[in-house]
Amino acid sequence: MTPLKPISRGAQVALGVAFFALFIAAWSAATFGGFVPKTFLADPLAMLREGAELFTKHGFAKDIAYTVWRVVGGFVLAASLAVPLGIAMGAWKPVEAFFEPFISFSRYLPASAFIPLLILWAGIGEAQKLALIFIGAFFPMTLMIAVKVGATRRDLVEAAYTLGCSDWGVVKRVLLPASAPEIAEILRTVLGWAWTYVIVAELIGSERGIGHMITDSQALLNTGQIIFGIIVIGCIGLVSDYAFKALNRRLFAWGA
C-alpha cells in the first residue's frame, strides 16, 4: 500500500464498519461458543435484553440524563473559567508567569484521588460530581489554550499593529479569531475526558447515573447490564464528538 494515499469515502466507511462487525463476531464466538462462562461475559443478545430491561424496569433513561447533566455542567463550568484564563495567559506573559507553574503542577494531580476529599467537603451530591469533572478538565484545558493562543503567528500580529491595531485590538481581533478553531478542538478533546471522570465519580458514592448502575450490576454479577452501560457511554461520547466536530467545521469554514 502506498503511504499517505487517500481512499474513497465508501471504502473508508466500509473498513470502519468492518472492524465493528469483526469485534461483535469475535464476542459472539467467545460467548455463544461456550468458551467463556456467562458469569464473566454476557453474550450480545443477553446484553441487548438486559439493556431493554434497564430502560423498562429500572428507569435507566433517568440515569443517563443525570450523567449527561453532570458532564455538561462540570464541563461548562471548567470551560467558562479556563477559556478566558487560557487566553489571558497566552496573550500576556506576566499573567502566564503568575499562573503557569501552579496550573502545570495541578494538572498532574490525579483528579480521581480527590474523590475522598471531595466527598468530605461536598458529600456525595451533585456538587461533588461537578467538582471532580472541574478538577479533571480545568487545568489541562487552561494550559492547552494558553499554549495555542501564545503560538499565534507573529507576522499576523505585526501586520495588525501596522494597520493601527491597539494592544487590546490585537487580542480581540487577531489572537482570539486566530486560535478560535484550535480552542474549539481543545474543548472537544477535554469533553471526552470529562466522560471518563464522571463515570469514576459515579462509581464511588452515587445514587444515580450510568456509573452507579454499573456498580449495582457488578454486585448482581449482571455483566450484560455493565456492558450495555459501557456501550451507551461510548455511543453518547461518539455522538457528542461528531456534533462538536460538525459545529467546528461550520463555524471555522475559513480554515482547513
Added chain:
Amino acid sequence: MAAKLLIDAVSRTFPAARGGKPTQALQPTNLAVDDEDFIAILGPSGCGKSTLLRIVAGLDAATSGRVLLDGVPIVKPGPDRGMVFQSYTLFPWLTVRENIGFGMRERGVAAVERDARAGEFMKRMGLAGFEGHYPKQLSGGMQQRTALARALANDPEILLLDEPFGALDQQTRSLMQELLLETWEASRKTVLFVTHDIDEAIFMASRVAVFSARPGRIKHEMAVDLGHPRHYTVKTSPEFAAYKARLTEEIRAEAMKALVEL
C-alpha cells in the same frame, strides 16, 4: 525641503544568545526619504535591510539613533506606515473585503463607507469579484495584491514593503511590479521597498540604496532616471542595462564578503 522620513544614525545590535556574542545587524545608518520618493533598499540576504525596515515600521527598536516621520520620532507601529510583508499575512478568518477594511474598522469607519472604499481598492488591484473569498482560496499573487490594498486603504504616509513579491514566481512577480509601479505613478505615495533583486529595484525605484554585507549600512546611493510612466519594456533598454551593470558590481562585492564571513 525637510525629508518626509529621516533615518538618523540608526543601528541595531541583537543581545547575546546564551554563551554567544551580541550580533550587530545594522551599523549606524542614515537615509533621507523625500515626499513622493520611491526608494529601493537593495542588498544580499542577511545584510540587515529588513531590520532597518522593521525599525521604521516600529516593529523593532533601534539600539541607537532615531527615525523621524514628518519630524516626529517613531516609537511604535502605527497606521501612518503601511507595511506589506514577504510572508502571506492576510487574516485567514476574514474575507478579502474584510481584510482590506481591517484598518478602517479599527479606526471606527462605518461599515458602508468601509465597504465602498474596500471596493474601490479591490477594483484598482484587480480583485473585483473576489470580495467574499477567504485567503486560502487565493493564489499567492492575489494574496499579496490584497495585502497591498489592505495597506493602501489605510491611506498611510509611507508604504513599507519587505520583499513583498519574494515568494512569487517570476511571471507573477513582474506583473506585481508593474501594478505597484502604476499605483505609485498614480498616487505618488512615498515608498520604501526592500529587495535583493537588482532588476526589481531599478525597474520601480527612483533611487536605489545599496546595503553592505552584515553588519549592514547603506554604502551607496544611486538615482534611477528612467522617467515615468515606466513601461516593462524599459527592462531591455541600454540605460537599464547600464544601471544593472553598476549595481551588479556593488552587490557582488558585498555578497562575496557575506559568503566568506559565513
